Amino acid sequence: MNKIRVLVVEDQSIVREGMVAILSLQSDIEVVGEAADGIEAVQLARKTRPDVILLDMVMPRQDGLETIPKLRDTTPNAKILVLSSFAESNRVYQAVKTGALGYMLKDTPRAQLLQAIRDVARGQASIHPSIAMKVIHDFDDASGSCDSIEHLTQREMETLRLIARGLSNQEIASTLVVHERTIAKYVSSILNKLHLANRTQVALYAIREGLATPAG
Secondary structure, eight states: OOOOEEEOOOSSSHHHHHHHHHTTTTTTTEEEEEESSSSHHHHHHHHOOOOOOEEEEOOSOOOOOHHHHHHHHHTTTTTTEEEOOOOOHHHHHHHHHTTTSSETTTTTTTHHHHHHHHHTTOOEEEEEEEHHHHHHHHHHHHHHHHGGGGSEEEEEEEEHHHHHHOOOOHHHHHTTTTTHHHHHHHHHHHHHTTOSSHHHHHHHHHTTTSSOOOOO
């Protein structure tokens, strides 16, 4: 099995070294680079092509919020997982809006952080439970332009429910017995119809609408 290639971006050297040490002990994770600020992160991402970018929010020269869209342009296939000390809903929402797939806090237990890395590597949204409801409330206030889920087809609704339950495209395809490319088309259509920017926003929308539990 291919290892998850991770780029660690953190300005505090002792914190960065600690994260690298933890990740290096995992048989399925490979640290491909370390960066101390956003500018260095973009340069290293271009060079190393990581699967997951573990990104701090507060850094010198270029902070996390400014760095996320630059990383999305440079390495669009990389999944961005924010690891921050700050749990303010607006900060989290802005990170998600600009392209982060996950947002965890620095006091997250080691096992939970490792699972978050594995989840985002598979394309699943991962937001720290303690801030998820704050983000959903903030998202609710900011998403007034979303169309109703009534615009979705039956298959798109099924896909939306499964996204809310944390399934990846591959797992959804297996559940609905269709090709993974078909699920990708459903997800793209959901994004367009609901005027959402990325999969994490889709997951938050679905949770807000009460779709995180099985239908019926």
